Amino acid sequence: MTERKDLAETRRSLPMSLLRTRELVMERFRPMLGAHGVTEQQWRVIRVLDERGTTDASTLSEGAALLPQSLTRILRGLDERGFVAMTRDPNDGRRQQISLTDAGAALVTAVAPESAGIYARLEAEIGARRIEKLLDDLEEICAALQPRAE
Amino acid sequence: MTERKDLAETRRSLPMSLLRTRELVMERFRPMLGAHGVTEQQWRVIRVLDERGTTDASTLSEGAALLPQSLTRILRGLDERGFVAMTRDPNDGRRQQISLTDAGAALVTAVAPESAGIYARLEAEIGARRIEKLLDDLEEICAALQPRAE
DNA sequence: ATTCATTAATTAACATGTTAAACGATATGG
DNA sequence: CCATATCGTTTAACATGTTAATTAATGAAT
Numbered sequence: 001m002t003e004r005k006d007l008a009e010t011r012r013s014l015p016m017s018l019l020r021t022r023e024l025v026m027e028r029f030r031p032m033l034g035a036h037g038v039t040e041q042q043w044r045v046i047r048v049l050d051e052r053g054t055t056d057a058s059t060l061s062e063g064a065a066l067l068p069q070s071l072t073r074i075l076r077g078l079d080e081r082g083f084v085a086m087t088r089d090p091n092d093g094r095r096q097q098i099s100l101t102d103a104g105a106a107l108v109t110a111v112a113p114e115s116a117g118i119y120a121r122l123e124a125e126i127g128a129r130r131i132e133k134l135l136d137d138l139e140e141i142c143a144a145l146q147p148r149a150e
Numbered sequence: 151m152t153e154r155k156d157l158a159e160t161r162r163s164l165p166m167s168l169l170r171t172r173e174l175v176m177e178r179f180r181p182m183l184g185a186h187g188v189t190e191q192q193w194r195v196i197r198v199l200d201e202r203g204t205t206d207a208s209t210l211s212e213g214a215a216l217l218p219q220s221l222t223r224i225l226r227g228l229d230e231r232g233f234v235a236m237t238r239d240p241n242d243g244r245r246q247q248i249s250l251t252d253a254g255a256a257l258v259t260a261v262a263p264e265s266a267g268i269y270a271r272l273e274a275e276i277g278a279r280r281i282e283k284l285l286d287d288l289e290e291i292c293a294a295l296q297p298r299a300e
Numbered sequence: 301a302t303t304c305a306t307t308a309a310t311t312a313a314c315a316t317g318t319t320a321a322a323c324g325a326t327a328t329g330g
Numbered sequence: 331c332c333a334t335a336t337c338g339t340t341t342a343a344c345a346t347g348t349t350a351a352t353t354a355a356t357g358a359a360t
Binding site for chain 3: 219220
């Protein structure tokens with residue numbers, strides 16, 4: 001219980017604040033996703049595929065903010081369940097090309113409106129303007145932290 | 151690759167933005183914590199104990215933003231390694247009282263200055279004012295999302 | 301073409317996140 | 331008191347996060 005000046009209060013630290021906020025937001029989505037049989041991460045993968053179409057694993061991993069190791073496991077499950085299809089890139093045998101199957105697209109069709117509804121409720125509670133502002137701020141901070149060559 | 155209006159771009163969603171930002175921040179801390187043999191979550195637990203002194207598990211779990219189930223496992227490890235001590239509350243046999251041992255306090259002494267250094271560098275890159283503003287904004291949003299009775 | 305370094309993806313091992321259920325201890329109403 | 335509900339914590343099972351190492355394919359340089 002030492003009185004320190006070198007460490008900020010735990011509650012007032014960037015990692016904790018971002019974590020708590022994200023957790024409060026995800027609480028709203030997780031039950032709905034669970035009812036559809038997908039996890040938050042699985043839904044991110046499916047959603048990115050829906051947005052971008054066929055994508056190689058590296059791009060997908062960056063797009064869904066997942067480490068490649070996690071994506072490998074997630075894709076194995078989504079493939080077994082028939083939501084995605086995987087083929088090797090003919091021009092580069094190292095790359096996996098991932099695409100959404102019809103079943104995957106159908107899942108998007110089922111989940112998307114519910115997700116949008118929850119997001120709309122969040123906007124009502126928080127304020128759409130406030131959210132947009134926050135997204136801008138976060139983007140700026142990410143840009144400042146990006147491992148640019150310096 | 152449907153063009154949808156009902157879902158925001160994945161990149162521009164609250165959960166993803168918060169996740170990406172947090173990840174960029176934690177990248178700076180993780181290697182240092184790893185060098186001291188602790189994970190991010192273990193460090194959070196130790197830090198909260200250092201701030202608050204002896205604390206019951208529920209309070210600790212809330213303070214470190216960990217589910218009680220995760221805390222149970224983490225405390226088992228920290229106890230075995232001698233960083234924390236656990237005793238049952240004499241007034242309520244359900245509660246566990248957790249306290250930091252001397253070894254735990256020594257770890258704080260070792261890690262705290264390095265952590266503060268990394269945080270200072272972050273403030274330099276992002277701007278201390280911008281960080282404070284973000285923390286305020288996040289706090290407001292958390293308040294708006296808190297499961298208050300309504 | 302052969303060697304060597306690099307890249308994309310995967311596997312392995314351990315820690316944590318998530319949901320559900322179990323457990324003992326405590327409060328509460330009859 | 332006693333039965334029951336609730337509470338604080340723990341266990342279990344599965345999914346993901348994290349770091350390190352591996353594998354196969356490609357690229358670069360002889």
